[in-house]
Amino acid sequence: MSSDPFKNSEPSVHFIVPGPLETLTGGFIYDRYMVEGLKAAGRLGMVHELTGDFPRAAPYDVAAGAAVLSGLPDRVCCVIDGLALTALGQAVLQHAPRLDIVAMIHHPLADETSLSETEQAAFFEAEKVVLKEVARIVVSSRRTAERLTDFGVHPSSVYVVEPGIANWVRPGTSLDDGPIRILSVGTLTRRKGHDVALRALADCRDLDWRLDIVGDARDAAHASELTALVGELELDERVSFHGEVPEDELARMHATSGLFLSAAHHEGFGMALADAVAAGLPVLATHEGAASAVVCQAAHLVPAGEVSTLSEALRGLLQEPDARQKLAARSRAEAGGLSDWDSAAAAFQRAVDGGILQ
Missing domain, CATH: 3.40.50.2000 (Glycogen Phosphorylase B;)
Structure with a gap:
């Protein structure tokens, strides 16, 4: 009783x-x-x-x-x-x-x-x-x-x-050696803007980075288009589609990534963004998400759908460790408000x- x-x-x-x-x-x-x-x-x-x-x-x-x-x-x-x-x-x-x-x-x-x-x-x-x-x-x-x-x-x-924020989120320390690992979490649908992210990163091919995309292929046709786009942009060795992953694996990926990226055209909230902020990651996202004020204060925001603007922001963050560290510090400072x-x-x-x- x-x-x-x-x-x-x-x-x-x-x-x-x-x-x-x-x-x-x-x-x-x-x-x-x-x-x-x-x-x-x-x-x-x-x-x-x-x-x-x-x-x-x-x-x-x-x-x-x-x-x-x-x-x-x-x-x-x-x-x-x-x-x-x-x-x-x-x-x-x-x-x-x-x-x-x-x-x-x-x-x-x-x-x-x-x-x-x-x-x-x-x-x-x-x-x-x-x-x-x-x-x-x-x-x-x-x-x-x-x-x-x-x-x-x-x-x-x-x-x-x-x-x-997810129960598994723990602030981590990204790896300093090797390529900068960029994490993007979201189902493979057009709304998430993965195609925009891929084109923007292709413009940064002279820099050392790897992209990990986590999310189920809810739109099978679009998922196939993304796979074809990776080949077209000659990014096969740099981009990995992981599908859905267990929480412990997602926690590990947050802890070892150097940047979180979202190019979504629209979000109802953007839970993955909040988790990234809570994990202390530098976050690059679009203005079009409906995330909380905490996430917006922490993240570097760019307009949705603009490949050149996103590419410019990515280049700056990938080239400047200090810029990533400042963004990460903003995430840690704002995380308590989630x-x-x-x-x-x-x-x-x-x-x-x-x-x-x-």
Whole structure:
């Protein structure tokens, strides 16, 4: 029996995610920590892991998700990850009057890179409709909260709960001998800008560096394009695609890297950036991420999509050890301002309940 008589007095929360909760992407990692927090507080009803290619899921996968909502009892709280939310739009509209539905938005689907104008407009309208029907919205960054005003969402219904830093993060010391190891962590999708990073680094081929790219090939076609681009740029001996790696290996890579690089066109938050800052790495990233103020203060920021500007920044950092050391010092100085996952999970539960975030 719990020593706290109020431990289980709060209503249980169901969580709908668009795939296996153990998926190693920023959005799923965030969801997993929130689920673990709910479980620890005795408030987790059930995690419903949908199958299918959300947000473009097949009709039978959408029907399965709709059946989950149909099976929930009246007035129960249900959090729906944004990747599944619009696909389940009709079911959400049907059940919103009887359920307490909370949307978990990492970033709007309409902001995904390389969408056609037709796809972008379709996602925007679908999200605009469904977001007006949910009871509350949790977002992982202030930038995303601001963006949702374009969807007609009233700010009073939006709660910002920034991610924590990974449990494995420990400040490390990069190796001084040999080539400078550059670490980039992110799924192989167009939004992450790996192609921009590769072209910028190709302009620095006269310098001694190696690039380690960690992340699952979520977009198989784009992953193939990146592999072909590496060959085209004659960088085969310098660039390694590692796919998903275990936490201990990722920790080792942070500890032995001399620079963290992100060329993303857009980020819902940029958890990998926060982890790099917490690890004391010098960070070079783009303005387009929605990272916390702490990360923005620590990182050297450049415009997204500009190969020449990124190349110039890379050249300066690769040539000047002092410049990298100054950036690393900024990371160490700002790292203390990053949240931990326990605090994030507690804030998430207050947001789900519509409480005041501290």
